[in-house]
């Protein structure tokens with residue numbers, strides 16, 4: 001493939017954040033490839049998920065991986081070698097993604113950086129005229145999601161979110177079944193992330209891998225004291241809110257997306273509240289004074305009121321024992337208690353996504369109505385197909401879907417963070433939950449959660465749960481009319497030159 005590199009000297013002509021984000025390339029609306037040319041790809045963030053991206057592009061004869069961008073040069077070199085072996089040509093390794101974005105031979109980017117970099121990466125890429133495949137959650141906060149949508153529309157770019165269940169045939173069939181009345185009227189879905197997450201260790205002076213540029217890694221997040229980080233530098237950022245969004249915003253966006261999709265909800269909720277905590281690690285470590293270095297909840301229940309519909313999302317990071325959840329174990333056919341999935345509750349039955357049988361529809365007596373068994377279509381291929389057709393309608397997970405589903409996580413976390421210091425006795429929690437509008441049995445969900453915590457040795461008289469406020473949300477303006485504090489958390493403060501622009505400034 002001829003590499004017609006017409007560098008626009010993006011790096012040289014921009015001096016900082018503001019310049020970088022206001023600079024506009026002429027939008028190249030087509031892929032503009034010559035007949036024998038391949039789609040040039042830059043993979044940004046080549047950690048564990050980035051490897052799956054690389055494999056997908058190598059497998060697809062339409063593409064060539066031209067760049068691996070990683071701020072950890074050890075990871076970057078290793079991934080370049082792996083690509084060279086499989087692809088026959090070594091991609092270029094760069095630390096600063098803007099070097100790859102400056103290269104005309106790059107047509108599309110795919111990114112699997114930590115969450116706090118997702119939106120700015122996507123916006124820079126689309127401003128540079130590239131199509132973008134962005135991992136879930138598509139943004140680290142709500143304003144970033146809106147900005148991504150604005151950028152995709154303004155620059156005429158294709159932007160897919162990495163919620164690959166959108167391309168799974170069995171999910172698609174199950175959703176169609178629900179929406180065509182297969183289990184009657186459905187207004188309520190419960191998403192579950194019961195996934196064991198051990199303590200990440202205390203904060204401390206751990207060496208940041210010397211191959212990592214910590215300033216650039218931090219990017220749109222504040223630059224914190226490098227002597228006060230986590231034991232495992234990569235991956236465990238998920239549990240520190242400056243970078244990650246806890247499991248509600250990690251595994252969660254797959255299931256919140258399915259729940260919203262199945263219920264046919266095309267907007268944000270009107271009200272949200274969460275309760276929970278980061279609990280159980282003292283018992284895990286056998287030390288009452290132990291303080292884990294994460295600051296996201298490992299136990300969280302979030303209730304989303306959409307007016308006539310409702311989603312409840314339950315996050316559990318401690319060991320799952322079967323004792324707490326008789327009904328859910330039955331629905332998921334789970335003997336060990338583990339569950340990651342969604343239950344749709346219809347007037348005539350249930351659809352369960354995530355059980356051992358994949359997606360299954362049951363009647364009210366748990367007789368199987370239908371099993372949905374279609375294999376998974378390739379989400380990466382779907383993205384490339386849309387890049388070629390130039391029709392965002394061809395995408396299975398357009399950025400707007402990703403934004404609405406990621407926002408479910410962010411809204412739940414905003415209530416949790418605001419209520420973090422509001423530690424309440426169980427009676428107060430019960431009384432408060434009785435008043436919260438929901439299509440769930442709020443008290444039953446609480447009692448199951450409490451059994452789960454007791455199962456894990458959490459002394460509920462000593463370690464109290466935090467109760468977040470019920471927050472009203474305006475889906476149009478994406479603000480909280482009654483809480484300036486919450487509205488402030490819709491975005492964040494950025495540091496030069498890593499400022500993610502707002503939707504009206506992309």
Ligand SMILES: NC(=O)c1ccc[n+]([C@@H]2O[C@H](COP(=O)([O-])OP(=O)(O)OC[C@H]3O[C@@H](n4cnc5c(N)ncnc54)[C@H](O)[C@@H]3O)[C@@H](O)[C@H]2O)c1
Pocket residue numbers: 044045046047048049050069070071072075095097112113114115117135136137162163164216217219234235236250
């Ligand atoms: N769709 C899925 O099923 C799925 C599965 C796993 C992870 N993910 C998502 O993928 C993302 C990455 O997850 P992971 O487990 O690979 O994390 P990780 O921490 O293992 O890897 C992240 C990589 O990004 C690099 N990086 C950080 N900042 C960068 C920057 N500015 N430019 C270039 N590289 C940068 C890091 O050095 C690291 O190599 C997360 O957002 C996660 O939610 C999605």
